[in-house]
Amino acid sequence: MESSPFSIAEWRAINLAAQGLLAPPADVAACVRQLGYVQIDSIQVAARAHQHVLHSRMADFTPAALDQALAHKRIFEYWSHAAAYLPMDDYRFSLPRKLALRGGDRHWFEKDSREMQRVLERIRAEGPLKAADFESKGHTSGPWWDWKPAKKALEQLFMEGELMVVRRDGFQKVFDLTERVLPDGISAEPPTPAEYARHLIRGYLKAHGHGSAKSICYLRSGIKTEVSAMLNEMRLAGELERFRHQGEEVYFSPSLTVPELPDKVWLLNPFDNLLIQRGRLKQWFDFDYQIEVYVPEEKRRFGYYCLAVLWRDRFVGRLDVKAERDKGLLRLKRLTLEPCAYDDDGNLLGFIEPMAQAINEFCRFNGLSRWKLEAASNATLKRHFSRQVWV
Incomplete structure (x- = not known):
């Protein structure tokens, strides 16, 4: 089995680029096509x-x-x-x-x-x-x-x-x-099993940069045999390469390159394409994430509707939000930080300003004029954002 050509951090960067997070797609249709x-x-x-x-x-x-x-x-x-x-x-x-x-x-x-x-x-x-x-x-x-x-x-x-x-x-x-x-020129010819398997593989690798048969077949029953066979066929034809990671064979295109990461924070939706496969998220980003909408209130750890806070290539926190449109207010009910938000001495890393920019953008996107952080797991961060912010 071949060794991985990139580090874990580089694979994360490749994933973010494939997800369209580093360069904006041309329009909605292009974004849906990419994802x-x-x-x-x-x-x-x-x-x-x-x-x-x-x-x-x-x-x-x-x-x-x-x-x-x-x-x-x-x-x-x-x-x-x-x-x-x-x-x-x-x-x-x-x-x-x-x-x-x-x-x-x-x-x-x-x-x-x-x-x-x-x-x-x-x-x-x-x-x-x-x-x-x-x-x-x-x-x-x-x-x-x-x-x-x-x-x-x-x-x-x-x-x-x-x-x-x-x-x-x-x-x-x-x-x-x-x-x-259905528009003219759109094929309504059902794909063969091999065509369908190739479509799933190409689409998944386009959207994520790399993946295993398990991740490609996520929540699709009865197709893993065809997908595994097609992955092997594409590898033998030189279309794909592979390596082993945490017990799985991971496939990728040999033309991949590693992108530069901006100093940026993204507030990602619980149903975001990057988050939806929880096992993959844990495997590559070391982020154990669960939406708690369906968890009884007394058992919630982080909040009802937590956005994942991604800074560069690491998930540094979870932000429980609620839009109160009648008040023009975005309530940040609680910000909970991950261990990777701190340096070895326990000091906050430099994501506070990019974080504020991301909150401002999310607030404007929701048509709201102000936001307020109500609670945070870090006292320094809570003090920094102690006042109501108008955008």
């Missing part, structure tokens, strides 16, 4: 996750730019490991899941073919519709397992590929027939 997907999430403690992920890579990002990319059919909504925006050019690689669901695989609930046909006929006749356009007498809104029949039918038709999302009204999906949404 492979951007996860959609409904939690709105501050800006929604998908908007925040894009902002972390493009300082001038606006939610309108995301809407435009969807309207111009440069991206589309479907399922990656979760609900996500995907590059339109990758449409055909969404087909294996769609065909499996059409063939009998179950998504969330039993499908109602009669209701699906009724919904489909209405959209065919009337044009784009959302769940609220379908009346359901005596049915009130509830959790996903208690959705009204039309909403279940819409989601099933969407997951099977009969419908696509044309836009969102608020956060509600508006659906139309796939045949009316």
